[in-house]
Amino acid sequence: MADDGAPALQLPLVLIGPMGAGKSRVGGRLATSVGVPFIDTDARIEERHGPIDEIFARDGEAAFRAFEREVVAEALNEHAVVSLGGGAVLHPDTQADLADAAVVWLTVTAEAVAVRLVGGNRPLLAGGGIERWKAIQVEREPVYASLADLEIDTSRRSVARIVEQITERFGGTR
Numbered sequence: 001m002a003d004d005g006a007p008a009l010q011l012p013l014v015l016i017g018p019m020g021a022g023k024s025r026v027g028g029r030l031a032t033s034v035g036v037p038f039i040d041t042d043a044r045i046e047e048r049h050g051p052i053d054e055i056f057a058r059d060g061e062a063a064f065r066a067f068e069r070e071v072v073a074e075a076l077n078e079h080a081v082v083s084l085g086g087g088a089v090l091h092p093d094t095q096a097d098l099a100d101a102a103v104v105w106l107t108v109t110a111e112a113v114a115v116r117l118v119g120g121n122r123p124l125l126a127g128g129g130i131e132r133w134k135a136i137q138v139e140r141e142p143v144y145a146s147l148a149d150l151e152i153d154t155s156r157r158s159v160a161r162i163v164e165q166i167t168e169r170f171g172g173t174r
């Protein structure tokens with residue numbers, strides 16, 4: 001962390017990308033490494049509304065997206081590393097908010113992500129597996145691309161190396 005009082009990273013620094021790209025894991029490691037707060041928007045939604053799969057089952061996806069937008073809007077006003085859920089960028093207001101943030105798009109190939117999704121609890125993939133993941137990824141890719149300041153393929157990169165690349169690009173004073 002910078003010792004002159006300035007944050008060691010441009011903030012908010014926001015991680016976007018498909019399910020399993022590593023947004024939550026990399027965001028946590030990055031925040032710890034530079035000594036700034038970390039917000040995982042899915043974790044915040046779960047604190048308020050319970051497990052994500054239960055929200056989907058009980059209230060439906062539209063309700064989840066409304067909860068998500070509320071949490072994302074708050075998080076983007078904080079000086080923190082913020083890891084979004086994969087679909088958060090679909091909200092037009094979030095797209096507008098991200099114009100002012102440092103945005104890192106984590107990508108991953110279908111081959112590499114398959115093993116990462118095993119045992120996960122992602123309602124959008126329930127019963128659809130990797131084919132469903134690919135279809136969602138193809139549909140959202142243009143949105144991720146339009147918002148990103150930096151793109152990092154995580155398929156064959158360690159979390160430590162990804163953190164290093166983000167810090168190299170967005171480190172320093174604001």
Ligand SMILES: Nc1ncnc2c1ncn2[C@@H]1O[C@H](COP(=O)(O)OP(=O)(O)O)[C@@H](O)[C@H]1O
Pocket residue numbers: 017018019020021022023024025026116117154155157158159162
């Ligand atoms: N660079 C990486 N290399 C290998 N495995 C990773 C990497 N980044 C994350 N993972 C693993 O992939 C899984 C999904 O990561 P997660 O951070 O939850 O992704 P996301 O938040 O983008 O859905 C976790 O088990 C995590 O430990």
Ligand SMILES: O=C(O)C1=C[C@@H](OP(=O)(O)O)[C@@H](O)[C@H](O)C1
Pocket residue numbers: 017018019020023024042052084085086087088121122123124
């Ligand atoms: O892509 C999506 O629409 C979703 C991604 C998930 O987060 P991760 O991308 O962190 O897995 C979570 O928000 C929810 O299951 C919906």
Ligand SMILES: [Mg+2]
Pocket residue numbers: 023024025042083084085
């Ligand atoms: Mg996540």
